[in-house]
Amino acid sequence: MVYVVPSVILGLATIDDVMKRKVHNWVFLFCLGLGVVHTVYFWGISGLLNALYSGGLALAITLPLFLIKALGGGDVKIFTAFGVATSMGTVINVFLYSLLWGTILGLGMLIMNKGIKSFAQNLSTIVMLKGAPQEQLHKIPYTFALLCGWVSHLIVSHYGSAI
Numbered sequence: 007m008v009y010v011v012p013s014v015i016l017g018l019a020t021i022d023d024v025m026k027r028k029v030h031n032w033v034f035l036f037c038l039g040l041g042v043v044h045t046v047y048f049w050g051i052s053g054l055l056n057a058l059y060s061g062g063l064a065l066a067i068t069l070p071l072f073l074i075k076a077l078g079g080g081d082v083k084i085f086t087a088f089g090v091a092t093s094m095g096t097v098i099n100v101f102l103y104s105l106l107w108g109t110i111l112g113l114g115m116l117i118m119n120k121g122i123k124s125f126a127q128n129l130s131t132i133v134m135l136k137g138a139p140q141e142q143l144h145k146i147p148y149t150f151a152l153l154c155g156w157v158s159h160l161i162v163s164h165y166g167s168a169i
Contacts, residue, residue, distance in 0.1 A: 029080025064089030104155030
């Protein structure tokens, strides 16, 4: 039962992100409110301090990625709402899994779109410290990577010793 609200938060955001290529503010505000209600329901008013810490951690680890334009603002906001509904340990695990999933999804899109040559050129530009790449390859709806990270976390935490 505790997993329903975080799943709804990431599910709604993923649908919005995939369909509209952005996470709307109303989706974020709804999800944040849902996260707060969820926390109070399961852990009482005292759980709000942990929600603040978890949400703050989610913001702290995604904000630098937003500042270097690796993530969009909607991804940062939704992951913060997700953090409010979960724990600090879950935030860290899901973030790490989502990095893995984001890499897999991004490479998959590169291969499908035959953008490997452009990717190699951009990578060499970065490695040679010549500044930001000139060509924007593509953006993935990162909320999907967050959702995959959440599902991975649930699978590993439930079946971890059997895998």
